Each structure stands twice: as structure tokens, then as C-alpha cells.
Amino acid sequence: MSNPSLLILAGDGIGPEVMTQVNRVIDWIGDKRGLAFDVSEDLVGGAAYDKHGTPLHDDTMAKAMEVDAVLLGAVGGPKYDALDFSVKPERGLLRLRKEMDLYANLRPAQCFDALADFSSLKRDVVAGLDIVIVRELTSGIYFGEPRGIIHEGNERVGINTQRYTESEIDRVARSAFELARRRGNKVCSMEKANVMESGILWREVVQKVHDEDYPDVELSHMYADAGAMQLCRWPKQFDVIVTDNLFGDLLSDAAAMLTGSLGMLPSASLGAPMANGRPKALYEPVHGSAPDIAGQGKANPIACILSFAMALRYSFDQGDEAVRIEKAVEKVLADGLRTADLIGEEGVEPVSTEQMGDAILAALDASL
Numbered sequence: 001m002s003n004p005s006l007l008i009l010a011g012d013g014i015g016p017e018v019m020t021q022v023n024r025v026i027d028w029i030g031d032k033r034g035l036a037f038d039v040s041e042d043l044v045g046g047a048a049y050d051k052h053g054t055p056l057h058d059d060t061m062a063k064a065m066e067v068d069a070v071l072l073g074a075v076g077g078p079k080y081d082a083l084d085f086s087v088k089p090e091r092g093l094l095r096l097r098k099e100m101d102l103y104a105n106l107r108p109a110q111c112f113d114a115l116a117d118f119s120s121l122k123r124d125v126v127a128g129l130d131i132v133i134v135r136e137l138t139s140g141i142y143f144g145e146p147r148g149i150i151h152e153g154n155e156r157v158g159i160n161t162q163r164y165t166e167s168e169i170d171r172v173a174r175s176a177f178e179l180a181r182r183r184g185n186k187v188c189s190m191e192k193a194n195v196m197e198s199g200i201l202w203r204e205v206v207q208k209v210h211d212e213d214y215p216d217v218e219l220s221h222m223y224a225d226a227g228a229m230q231l232c233r234w235p236k237q238f239d240v241i242v243t244d245n246l247f248g249d250l251l252s253d254a255a256a257m258l259t260g261s262l263g264m265l266p267s268a269s270l271g272a273p274m275a276n277g278r279p280k281a282l283y284e285p286v287h288g289s290a291p292d293i294a295g296q297g298k299a300n301p302i303a304c305i306l307s308f309a310m311a312l313r314y315s316f317d318q319g320d321e322a323v324r325i326e327k328a329v330e331k332v333l334a335d336g337l338r339t340a341d342l343i344g345e346e347g348v349e350p351v352s353t354e355q356m357g358d359a360i361l362a363a364l365d366a367s368l
Ligand SMILES: NC(=O)C1=CN([C@@H]2O[C@H](COP(=O)(O)OP(=O)(O)OC[C@H]3O[C@@H](n4cnc5c(N)ncnc54)[C@H](O)[C@@H]3O)[C@@H](O)[C@H]2O)C=CC1
Pocket: 014, 018, 073, 074, 075, 076, 077, 078, 090, 093, 262, 263, 264, 284, 285, 286, 287, 288, 289, 290, 291, 292, 293, 298, 299, 300, 301, 303, 341
């Protein structure tokens, strides 16, 4: 039988830097755990634009549709800010999400004990935190029509449309309830049903899916603005949060700071099962291309490494190996290793991206 296939799209900015460390972990898993992957690499975002004049070449899109899982670094950067909207690096990533139909974006926010004092919130509030935001990823205001910038009278008007069908809400709600059953059995759904019709529909459909098929899961509803406040006030009240594309984008960046840094948050974007039973899947850190630190060897590779651990868990039924990687990360943090984004106190010397990779590989070796 052939090895499972992975397509690596490192992208722009710190994407290739953090992905270099992930490649080392992939090699380690192949050598030391006998879990080899057929890895291919390609371009996305600004890197693809530079070569092909498009942020995602059709051939790359076709490859992404064929492989067992895609691993992505990050896209975007100031070099591309002036480009026409249709060819901006971010469009490449949005096309992947849309055409692979990756409707459920799982964004876990877990606070490692060693970082509990580093969060901008008090230790009590974040210690032991383990929540997952399930963000709808293929619809809502990022994709709704009409959209654009039009002329009206003597001024321009920017338009985006929030649009959700019942079936789009239904399927992401099911993902959240299924996930909750494997965790703390609680779902909190967030929208703005007080001011948006799409929020009213969202709330109704989530409630219906719950009542018909998941009555055993505890369900609550919250307005997304209040949800943001509750995430900062007492995040441990949550287990799984399900929300739309825009609110999920915002709430998950906010949740990142509960864990210490945006450089810590992995994600899995999952779609319907393929013929082999595995879900269509793309794994990527929640952070972007971090142009302010790109090329300096300062980036924290943990979010991207933990995204590969999520791939092992959700695409390849290798939950034990995923835990092995998560424990290795926990160990290096407990040993005091910190990339620059995790340094709060004076006198603590940051390690480089590569040194963090070295330490995680050493911790993996020690786990054998
Ligand atoms: N999935 C993706 O590829 C995403 C791409 N972007 C794109 O990235 C570019 C920069 O966007 P920003 O708003 O600055 O967000 P960003 O996530 O790239 O950076 C925000 C802040 O967090 C820091 N940071 C992020 N990841 C880090 C890591 N691994 N280690 C250490 N520090 C880290 C950065 O240095 C920066 O100060 C833009 O072009 C944006 O569109 C933004 C978010 C997601």
C-alpha cells in the first residue's frame, strides 16, 4: 500500500520558516515511528503570484484535491498590498478552502501550564484552558454576493454580504456537536441574532440539529459580542464554541492570547469524507505571515507543528503520535524554551525558530 500523501504549501513571510521545522518533524515520524508520507511541495499566496501571476495555480488546486491532506504555512505580506484584490495572496487560501469545501475549521485554544503566567490574563483564568472554536469556513460574509466597491452618487460604497443557507449551518453545527461528544459535551453557539437575520437563522438551525440529533449535548447560545467578553472574563466556561466565518476569525485570534501567543494556535479545516473515508483536510496555523519578523529566524514554529499533529489525529488516525508531538511541545515549554513572542520577563534569552525545532526533536527522541 502506498504512503499517505501530504501537499505542503509553505507560502509567504514566516510560512517557509515554520514549515522547515514541520518538515523535520515529518521526517522524524517517518524515520523513528515508521510513519512515512509521500510529501510534495508547491507554491501558494505571494510566492505563487511571483511565479505564475496568480496566488494559486490550477495545477496546485488540482493537487490539493487529490492528496490526503494539505499543510499550509501562511500567505500575504506588504509586498502584495497594492495588488488587485482578485490576485491578492489571501485569495489563494480562500480558493483552497472554498473549492475543497472545508466548512469546519477547528481552532483549539489550549493553555500549556508553562505559559499560564505569560498570558495577558491572570493565571487562574487561563491555567488548564482547553477549548475549541469551530468556525464555519466556506460561507458567510467572506464569500457572500453581492460584494465589491461600487459608485453611488459622488462617493464609493464597499459591499459585503453575510449569507448562510440552512444546510451550511446544519453541517457545521453537526461537526461541533460530534466534536463536543468526544470532549466536554458542551456547545455554545455564537451569532448576533439580536441584529442580523442570518443570526436568527443560525440560532434556529443549531437548536433544531441539537433537539433532533444531539439532545445529550449541552447547548447554549450567546451573542458574539458578549461571547468575546466572556472569552476574556472566564474562558473555561466553554468547551466547544460554534460560530460563523467572520466571528470565528475574530474570536480565535482573541483566544490565541489566552494561550500566550498567536504563534501557539494550530487549526484543522475539514470537509466531507473522500472516497477513502478521510475528510478533505487542510491544516494551518491560525497566524498569518508575520511580516514584522519574517526572515529573522524569530518565528514560533509551534502553531505549525501542532497543526501537523492535528493532521495525524484527524486525517491519519494517529492520535497517539499526535499526543507524542503535543507532549514534546509541552516539555520544551516546561524546560523554559521561549521564542521571542513568548518572552515577557527581562533577562530571558529567546531561542530561534530552528533552536525551538531542535528542542522539539530532542523531546521527541526522548519520548521513545
Ligand atoms: N492564514 C493565513 O495565511 C493568514 C494570513 N494573514 C496575512 O498575514 C499578513 C500579516 O497579517 P497580520 O495581521 O500582521 O497577522 P499575523 O498573524 O501575521 O501577525 C500578527 C502579530 O503576531 C505575530 N506573530 C504571528 N505569528 C507568529 C509566530 N508564529 N511567531 C511569533 N510571532 C508571531 C506577528 O509578528 C505580529 O506581530 C497579512 O497579509 C494577512 O492578510 C493573516 C492571517 C491569517
